[in-house]
Each structure stands twice: as structure tokens, then as C-alpha cells.
Amino acid sequence: VTLAADKAAARARLKDLAAQAARCDRCPVASCATQTVFGRGHPRAEVMLVGEQPGDHEDRAGRPFVGPAGQLLQQAIAALGWPREALYVTNAVKHFHHTLRGSRRIHKTPEQAALAACLDWLEAEVDAVDPPLIVALGQTAARALLGAADADGAVPRAGGLHRRADGRAVLVAWHPSALLRAGVGQGGAPVEDHPRWAAWLAQLAP
Ligand code: URA
Structure with missing residues (x-):
């Protein structure tokens, strides 16, 4: 297979998966989220x-990482000089889990059942894209990709480079929302002014 044919096949596979996931109702949240975000x-x-x-x-x-956390992630990607078009960005869970507070929709950590129900989609994406390196942003992604311990028995931790049973490398880094909560880039201050910024970049590209 040529590189172009291989890429076209992977693209077709992902398109098919996204269409299937759009109709997925394996978790109860499917009915209260606006749409599946593949x-x-x-x-x-x-x-x-x-x-x-x-x-x-x-x-x-309907797209991953387009809000404030996504903007911070975009800044990190730019700072690292990664070509954005060479990346694939997704989530462990494909629906927005939330509770209502008045008309505000507040983020809710997905329950174990939803994580388990969604895992097939993530693994199908990993299989289709076949990336040499996966970056898990936060503990939910780390747990989804590695379980409670990696293939060498190590507990996933931020800053750690782990190995899956399939041999793939998984780098674990803080979730961008954790940096937002810690005040990175808040109050008009440049992100570089916050000590966690450099630490995060070092986790993402050790
Ligand atoms: N936080 C995530 O984990 N994923 C998104 O797509 C946006 C915010």
C-alpha cells in the first residue's frame, strides 16, 4: 500500500466510526448531550x-477542544512547535456529562459505566490512526488508555511515560483544565508567567 492509500483508508475508517458513534446510545448521557463529539x-x-x-x-x-481548555492546549501545541495538522485530538468519553444549575450546564465527571461504554470508540480510533505516541491529558484519559497500571505494572502519573499491552507509548500530562483552575493565563497574565506552564510543556514533550 502506498502512503496515500493508507491515509485514505484510515480516513474512511474514521469517518465510518464517527457516523456509527453519532448514533451510539450505549450510555444514558447520549439523550441529554447535544451530540456525539468524535x-x-x-x-x-x-x-x-x-x-x-x-x-x-x-x-x-461538535468538535473536541474548541473551548477555553482547547485554547490553552492550542497555545501549548504552538509553543512546542507541533504541526497541528499532524495531530489527532479526541476524548476518552464522547458525550458531555453535566448537571444543570439553573440554565448553566456544569461539567460532571463521567461515571465508570459511561467510561466503559465509550472505551470501544477510543480503542477503535487508536486502532485506525495507529499513532506511535498517545498523550493522555489528565487521569480520566490515562485510566482509559492504561487502566489502573500500565503493561509494566506502573501506576499512570502525570509526567510519566507508560507502555500499553499493545506496545504503544502513552505520555501522561496534566489536563489543560487543571492549568486553567490553577490560574494559568488568568487575569490577563501571559501563560509563560505561571510556573506550571513550563512544567506542563515538559510533560508534553520530555
Ligand atoms: N476538555 C476535554 O477533556 N475535552 C474537550 O474536548 C474539551 C474540554
Whole structure:
């Protein structure tokens, strides 16, 4: 197979998966999220970035990482000089889990059942894209990709480079929302002013 044919086949596979996932009703949240938010990016990406679940913005837009956390992630990608078009970005869970507070939709950590129900989609994406490196953003993604311990028995931790049973490398880094909560880039201050910024970049590209 030529590289172009291989890429076209992976793209077709992902398109098919996204269409199937759009109709998925394996978890109860499917009925209260606006839509399934499937992964996006290069069908044969060198690096696959995996977040937790779509947020309010992503749920409306139908694309991963388009809200504030996504903007911070975009800044990190730019700072690292990664070509955005060579990445594939997705989430461990494809629906926005939330509770209502008045008219506001507040992020809710997905339950174990939803994580388990969604895992097939993530593994199908990993299989289709076949990335040499996966970056798990936060503990939810790390648990989805590695379980409670990696193939060498190590517990996934931020800053750790882990190995899956299938041999793939998984780098675990903080979730961008954790940096937002820690005040990175808040109050008009440049992101570089916050000590966690450099630490995060070092986790993403050790
Ligand atoms: N947080 C995530 O984990 N994923 C998104 O797509 C957006 C915010």
C-alpha cells in the first residue's frame, strides 16, 4: 500500500466510526448531550491527544477542544512547535456529562459505566490512526488508555511515560483544565508567567 492509500483508508475508517458513534446510545448521557463529539485530525497522526470528555463548547460545536481548555492546549501545541495538522485530538468519553444549575450546564465527571461504554470508540480510533505516541491529558484519559497500571505494572502519573499491552507509548500530562483552575493565563497574565506552564510543556514533550 502506498502512503496515500493508507491515509485514505484510515480516513474512511474514521469517518465510518464517527457516523456509527453519532448514533451510539450505549450510555444514558447520549439523550441529554447535544451530540456525539468524535475525534478530529490527521488519520495517520504521529501524536494522538486524548482528553476527558467534551465540555459545553464542544458539545455545541461538535468538535473536541474548541473551548477555553482547547485554547490553552492550542497555545501549548504552538509553543512546542507541533504541526497541528499532524495531530489527532479526541476524548476518552464522547458525550458531555453535566448537571444543570439553573440554565448553566456544569461539567460532571463521567461515571465508570459511561467510561466503559465509550472505551470501544477510543480503542477503535487508536486502532485506525495507529499513532506511535498517545498523550493522555489528565487521569480520566490515562485510566482509559492504561487502566489502573500500565503493561509494566506502573501506576499512570502525570509526567510519566507508560507502555500499553499493545506496545504503544502513552505520555501522561496534566489536563489543560487543571492549568486553567490553577490560574494559568488568568487575569490577563501571559501563560509563560505561571510556573506550571513550563512544567506542563515538559510533560508534553520530555
Ligand atoms: N476538555 C476535554 O477533556 N475535552 C474537550 O474536548 C474539551 C474540554
